[in-house]
Amino acid sequence: MSEPAVGLSHASKRYGALQALSDVSFTIEAGEVVAILGPNGAGKTTSINVMLGLRNPTAGTARLFGLDPKDLRARSRIGVMLQESGVPGMLRVTEIVDLFRSYYPNPLSTSDAIAMAGLEEKARSLVKDLSGGQHQRLYLALAVCGNPDALFLDEPTVGMDVEGRRRFLEEVATLAARGRTVVLTTHYLEEADQLARRIIVIDRGKVIADSTPAEIKSRVAGKRITFSTPNPDGDALAGLPLTSKQVDDHRVRLLTNEPEEVLRELFRRGVEMHDIEVAGADLEEAFVAMTRREATP
Amino acid sequence: MSAIAARRARASLPPMLARQTYAEFVKLLRVPAFSVTSVVLPAMFYAFIGLGQRNVPMGPPGSVTFGQYFLASMALYGVANVMVLGFGISVANERGQKQDLLMKATPLPAYVFFVAKALSALALAMISIAALGLFASVVGGVRLDTSQWLTLVVRAMLCSIPFIGLGFALGYLATPNSAPAVTNLIYLPTAFASGLFFPLSLLPKFLQDVAPYLPLFRAAHLVWSSVGYPENDINADWYFMAAYTAGFFLLALWAYRRDQGKKFN
Numbered sequence: 001m002s003e004p005a006v007g008l009s010h011a012s013k014r015y016g017a018l019q020a021l022s023d024v025s026f027t028i029e030a031g032e033v034v035a036i037l038g039p040n041g042a043g044k045t046t047s048i049n050v051m052l053g054l055r056n057p058t059a060g061t062a063r064l065f066g067l068d069p070k071d072l073r074a075r076s077r078i079g080v081m082l083q084e085s086g087v088p089g090m091l092r093v094t095e096i097v098d099l100f101r102s103y104y105p106n107p108l109s110t111s112d113a114i115a116m117a118g119l120e121e122k123a124r125s126l127v128k129d130l131s132g133g134q135h136q137r138l139y140l141a142l143a144v145c146g147n148p149d150a151l152f153l154d155e156p157t158v159g160m161d162v163e164g165r166r167r168f169l170e171e172v173a174t175l176a177a178r179g180r181t182v183v184l185t186t187h188y189l190e191e192a193d194q195l196a197r198r199i200i201v202i203d204r205g206k207v208i209a210d211s212t213p214a215e216i217k218s219r220v221a222g223k224r225i226t227f228s229t230p231n232p233d234g235d236a237l238a239g240l241p242l243t244s245k246q247v248d249d250h251r252v253r254l255l256t257n258e259p260e261e262v263l264r265e266l267f268r269r270g271v272e273m274h275d276i277e278v279a280g281a282d283l284e285e286a287f288v289a290m291t292r293r294e295a296t297p
Numbered sequence: 298m299s300a301i302a303a304r305r306a307r308a309s310l311p312p313m314l315a316r317q318t319y320a321e322f323v324k325l326l327r328v329p330a331f332s333v334t335s336v337v338l339p340a341m342f343y344a345f346i347g348l349g350q351r352n353v354p355m356g357p358p359g360s361v362t363f364g365q366y367f368l369a370s371m372a373l374y375g376v377a378n379v380m381v382l383g384f385g386i387s388v389a390n391e392r393g394q395k396q397d398l399l400m401k402a403t404p405l406p407a408y409v410f411f412v413a414k415a416l417s418a419l420a421l422a423m424i425s426i427a428a429l430g431l432f433a434s435v436v437g438g439v440r441l442d443t444s445q446w447l448t449l450v451v452r453a454m455l456c457s458i459p460f461i462g463l464g465f466a467l468g469y470l471a472t473p474n475s476a477p478a479v480t481n482l483i484y485l486p487t488a489f490a491s492g493l494f495f496p497l498s499l500l501p502k503f504l505q506d507v508a509p510y511l512p513l514f515r516a517a518h519l520v521w522s523s524v525g526y527p528e529n530d531i532n533a534d535w536y537f538m539a540a541y542t543a544g545f546f547l548l549a550l551w552a553y554r555r556d557q558g559k560k561f562n
Contacts, residue, residue: 052402054561073306075404082402086394090327091320102316103405105305142399152402 003066005030005150005181006051010060013046013205020046022205023060028183030065030149033176035192036185037216038202044185045083047202048154051183052080065149076105079143080152081136089128093119093138096127097145104146117141118167132159140168150181157191169194193217223259223280227252227273236271310409317405317413318420325383325421335383336425339375340432343367346494351437361526364439368429369520370493372453375425377513380460381467381484382477383418388468389476392556401561415461422457426450441524448523456516459538462545463512469552487513512541 006028013021021043028034038044049055050062053069064074087096094110101107108116114123117140122130130138136159143151153172157165173195176182186192192199193213201209201216209216222243229236232247237254240262244255256262259278266273326332351364391397400410430446433439441449464480471479488494490504491513497505508514515537522528 054398054401056562072404072406075402076307078402080399080402082398084395085399086391086396087399088320088324088391088396089394090324095320095323099316099320100403102313103308103403105308107308139399146403 002030004028004063005032005065006183007063007066008047008051008060009063011047011050011057011062012059013043013050013055014058019205021050021057024202024205024207025060026200026207026210028181030181031179032198033182033196034184034198034200035196035213036183036200036202037187037189037192038185039187042202043205044187044202045154046205048082048152048183048185052078052152054082076103076146077149078152079146079148079150081139081143081154081156083154083158085139087127087135087138087142089126091127093123093125093127093130093141096138097141100142101145104148106147108145108147110145113141113145116144116171118171133161133164136160137164137168140171144175148180150183151175153182153184155185155187157186157188165191189217218257222255222257223278225254225256225259225262225276225278227276229272229274231272236266236269240265307404310406313405314409314413314416317409318416321414321417322420325387325417328387331383331386332421335375335379335421336428338378339371339425339429342374342494343371343429343433343437347371347433348437351439355526361524362439364433364437365441365524366521366526368433368437368439368441369449369453369524369526370517371429371433372426372449373456373513373516373520374488374493375429376422376453376457377460377488377516378484379418379422379425380457380464382464382480383421384414384461384464385467385471385480386476388414388465389471389473392469393473397557398560411465414465418461418464419454419457422454423450426453445524449520452519452523456519456538459512459516459542459545462542462547462549465549466545466552469549469556487511490514491517493517512538512545515541 004027006026008027009025011021011024012019024043024047036044036047046055050057051064051069053062053064053075062069064071065077067074069075091099093114097110097113101110101113107113111120111123114120117137119134119137119141122134127135127138136156140156143153151172156172157168160168169191172182172184176195182195184192184195196213199209199211199213199216200207209219228250229252230250232250232252237245237252240254240256241258242254242256242262246253254262263276263278347364347367351362351367353363355361355363355366430450467480467483468476490500490508491511492500492508493513497508500508515534518528518534519531519538522531528534
């Protein structure tokens, strides 16, 4: 039947001494909505760049709709938002959307593309006069204006305010509901959870999980318990359901999926604790825990 | 499925080229620091240097006047200026802002982008010649035959082509910060050393020795002879221009590949 939208097969990418991707294989079928999740520097952008043919894999292969990703027929079927890419500041929003539309065989109308990105009020403005969030919306307009079968969004909501992010995610969800393939990278688990039906977790260039949001969340959505204790050594912390443990001087940081159980046990053991804080683990921390667990099963 | 099969797999090229050319032209035009100087500078130099001695004959009485001769010089100066500075600085800036990153992910073929950039600069070069010609004929009262006007315009535009290659090469070799300095440092001295502003005989000896190898010097012969100034062997000049065109475009291709190899390999 139809070719998968993306196929990475044993793809590796090395930049000098840095192994940015190592032996990554996965397939994204047409119509799937996939989030690539990972901490900063994990290899998310590299994996997108390899999928899009913007970077050549050092080993392995990448395919877009069964074609070489550099093939202009493949690129005619995709729309992309890249991090840190620039656009000509001296063009008006309508002019640059018109320009990008002309690259694609079956584009949307200019006004539809601009409306989809919520930029109607800025349509006549010069690109250089847009705010950071409006720039991101312009990139969305440029990504969708070719009426692509697949959208690749690399950290698309960076620089957006809360309202902008909400509206943006709604637009992407609408596109996904119309059968578009969406591949987005993010380091917000929440964002991935909201949009995607599949999450690929990348860390240090490797896929460490590829599953549904529910399954991933249960593995990374932990709580962080922090407290000071005069005597952090010994058996006080032994045998607790922790995903990670860190002791700096007298300050103890624990990551766990069962915070109530851990606290109950600590109190039961009579461990002396001051300045107790319990907070949602941020994803960076959760990943650290997750990857440690992968490394030492 | 048949509906999908009927959809075109690639956009058609002519509208794409038209849009891209329009966008590139508008981008050039909306940077007054560049567009205004490109159009005004040659006419201004003409006013400063050419007007006062416009009726002085360059040889025996009845021969080409300095007004006609200097019109040809400034026409060439103007078009080559658009190419070297226009490309050099704009390409370097666009690279600095990573505009090439997003373009690279679109189905825009690289050659469409380059042709569009060249066409837009040729259009601005035409405007610069028109402004200069208008100024020289209306204010300076310079007269040329229709065939001389045509030959001058065609030759000046043809002679701008190798400088398109040079401009691209500099744009891919220079950084955004260094591009204005580098392009001016290369272009202005060679314009002087090629005799565009002062006769070569007034320049130091070593410059006179170097001049025959400068592309602008060869191009200058071609435009001077188009207004009737006697140049003996313009065939050699054409060969030199062809060689410079090939050389500069190869340099540009090398510089482009080097830049892209760093970013997209």
